[in-house]
Amino acid sequence: MSAGGAEPAVLRWITALQDLPATQWDALLEQADAPTPFMRAGCLQALDAAARSEQGWRARFATLWRAERLVAACPLYLKAHSWGEFVFDQAWARAYEVHGLRYYPKALVAVPFTPVPGSRLLAIGPAERLALVEQLQEWVQQQGLSGLHVLFGSVADAQALQACGFSRREQPQFHWKRAPHWQGFADFLADLRRDKRKKIQQERRRVAEAGVQVQVLRGSAITAAEWDFFYACYTRTYALRGMSAYLPRSVFEQGLGEQADWVLFLAWQGGERVAAALVAVDWRAGTAFGRHWGALRELDCLHFELCYYAPLAWCLEQGLQRFEGGAQGEHKMARGLLPVGTHSQHWLVHAEFQDAVARFTEAEQQAVGAYEEELAARSPFKPPGPRKPLA
Known part of the structure; x- marks a missing residue:
């Protein structure tokens, strides 16, 4: 038992998506701060027809269990490239190659080919979400992967990831x-x-x-x-x-x-x-x-x-x-x-590269902020005031 009296959570991996505990997965999604239909077990299972190993996607869904209860979960893929993500890190991959390091495969938490913002780290509470991220980081290091990336996540996701040292990137959608x-x-x-x-x-x-x-x-x-x-x-x-x-x-x-x-x-x-x-x-x-x-x-x-x-x-x-x-x-x-701002979170195992990415994302965030201010100044809508009939 843990110090708080709760039974410790155990990480289990699911590689055959027909084995996904759909009812419990969808129950976690119901509790999420930003659920979307694309994170339903059925939708993710359907996407498995596209996100396959021969296309450079290898599914390894993470599930965190306490006894027989699913307490946290996320869709994770080992990626051999950066296609189909709508967040662009190819420059980081080239930098790794220049230094004789391997960027791929990387660990990606996302809905394949779907840049829809929403919850990615499903959990019954903040503590379980944090525990899931910490276990994923440990696993990424054990597997010798370059890093872990979470795309288009929710506010609750961002809070857990930031607490674990992830760097944040922002980009606007419309x-x-x-x-x-x-x-x-x-x-x-x-x-x-x-x-x-x-x-x-x-x-x-x-x-x-x-x-x-x-x-x-x-x-x-x-x-x-x-x-x-x-x-x-x-x-x-x-x-x-x-x-x-x-x-x-x-x-x-x-x-x-x-x-x-x-x-x-x-x-x-x-x-x-x-x-x-x-x-x-x-x-x-x-x-x-x-x-x-x-x-x-x-x-x-x-x-x-x-x-x-x-x-x-x-x-x-x-x-x-x-x-x-x-x-x-x-x-x-x-x-x-x-x-509307959307975000992704990134963590690289190599400490010097993670520091470089942190500096890059800070500068990028300032540039994106300035761009979003410029866009706001070009609003297609009239300033607030009394509404008039169409001309």
């Missing part, structure tokens, strides 16, 4: 948050600066004049044929860049659980489907997540309509409070999405 008085898209437009409002109106007009109509399908209403079409659009987006798509079709058909849905936005022109955008919705949190898009025909402004305007109008109709636009993309500000 999210939309509903104002209390917005009943529909016209109310949202009315709060934008005149130039932004007119640009959106012009872009939507171009799409309408091209004869495009948008159909919205939710959850079980999405048929196999519609998943076929979406996946053709999704893979074409990558093919145009000379890349292969990260995710297999099975990831999308798996579903997101009882409290969440996939919502598919289809663009039709001349009786044919021409493009698709996929949004995930967490109904309990009142949040939608823009995830993937693709088109089989190039049409002016269709990307903006299908990925931003139609989903935002739909969110307003459905009473949703937030729309997260995903990683990167300063152009999203002109569509009414505002910068």
Whole structure:
């Protein structure tokens, strides 16, 4: 027994994700400070079809047990590269190589290919979360790995990681948050600066004049044929860049659980489907997540309509409070999405490199802070004051 009388926690590893204790895992997620559907056991198991060893991802999920109770857990991958993370540390890998050191494999706590902020270190309380981090650090050293990285975590995650000497990196994403008085898209437009409002109106007009109509399908209403079409659009987006798509079709058909849905936005022109955008919705949190898009025909402004305007109008109709636009993309500000800070945490075993990374992240954080201030000064919204009808 420990000094506090509690039985010591034991770390167990799960390498076959079908052995994941799904019920207990999801119960921990329910207690998290920032749960998302992407951290559900079922979603992580579905992603295992993409995050496989032959693609440079080797799953070793960490579970911390006290007797037969799961008290902390996280998805961990041994990574042979830095692709699919949306946080860029390739310069660190090159520095290791220059000094004759091995950066890969590294230990990564993340949801593969999913830059959605939320809880990553699941635990029944702060003490268990801290114990999980400490045991992971010890294991990383024992395995001879270069370090441990936690991407897009929550506030509670950050507190535990900072206490264990991790360095913090920040980067903005662009999210939309509903104002209390917005009943529909016209109310949202009315709060934008005149130039932004007119640009959106012009872009939507171009799409309408091209004869495009948008159909919205939710959850079980999405048929196999519609998943076929979406996946053709999704893979074409990558093919145009000379890349292969990260995710297999099975990831999308798996579903997101009882409290969440996939919502598919289809663009039709001349009786044919021409493009698709996929949004995930967490109904309990009142949040939608823009995830993937693709088109089989190039049409002016269709990307903006299908990925931003139609989903935002739909969110307003459905009473949703937030729309997260995903990683990167300063152009999203002109569509009414505002910068929101996200963070990742990094710890390297090599003390001198960890010191160098700490200095780098401190300087980077100052630069990111200045950039976020600059973005805030360019808000697409009018200054607060009496609202006027649309011009």
